[in-house]
Amino acid sequence: MQKIEERIFEYTGYKQEDFSVCLGCKICASVCTLNDVGFKVNPQELLLSLFMGLKIKNHVLINLCTSCYRCTESCPWEIRIPELVRAIKEITDKEESFTKAMKESIRIFGRVYEPYVILRVLPTIILKGYVKYLKRWKDYINFHLPTFAGKKG
Ligand code: SF4
Numbered sequence: 001m002q003k004i005e006e007r008i009f010e011y012t013g014y015k016q017e018d019f020s021v022c023l024g025c026k027i028c029a030s031v032c033t034l035n036d037v038g039f040k041v042n043p044q045e046l047l048l049s050l051f052m053g054l055k056i057k058n059h060v061l062i063n064l065c066t067s068c069y070r071c072t073e074s075c076p077w078e079i080r081i082p083e084l085v086r087a088i089k090e091i092t093d094k095e096e097s098f099t100k101a102m103k104e105s106i107r108i109f110g111r112v113y114e115p116y117v118i119l120r121v122l123p124t125i126i127l128k129g130y131v132k133y134l135k136r137w138k139d140y141i142n143f144h145l146p147t148f149a150g151k152k153g
């Protein structure tokens with residue numbers, strides 16, 4: 001059976017030696033959104049682990065990366081760290097219920113249909129205490145789907 005690391009290279013099109021270009025400048029760490037909100041994350045570590053052939057399954061980014069691409073935009077080599085994270089999540093079946101619901105929605109409706117996605121993730125919303133954000137989500141749906149939440153003023 002293929003190792004996780006080999007499958008990551010297959011999914012993303014990267015090769016192990018591609019990460020040898022990393023300069024170690026840590027610009028990715030200096031712009032990472034997660035550090036803005038109080039975490040201590042160095043995305044470069046993920047590259048180093050892949051380059052060195054170390055285990056990456058439980059790297060902190062796998063749970064926390066927001067896919068904002070700030071690291072890629074700032075990296076001198078434009079290394080696509082969020083795509084590596086997404087590949088790891090898919091391979092290790094660590095995708096969040098939100099991602100799974102969106103994929104399912106695209107399979108059924110051909111697009112992300114927000115009411116369907118919210119219904120699918122309702123247990124997660126309740127269990128993880130996201131209920132307090134529902135008003136904001138309703139405003140978002142109202143904006144995108146006026147007939148769902150009533151007429152816009
Ligand atoms: S894509 Fe992920 S690793 Fe890169 S800056 Fe955003 S949160 Fe950090």
Ligand code: SF4
Binds near residue numbers: 026027028043
């Ligand atoms: S910004 Fe790019 S080159 Fe610099 S440490 Fe991060 S991944 Fe490596």
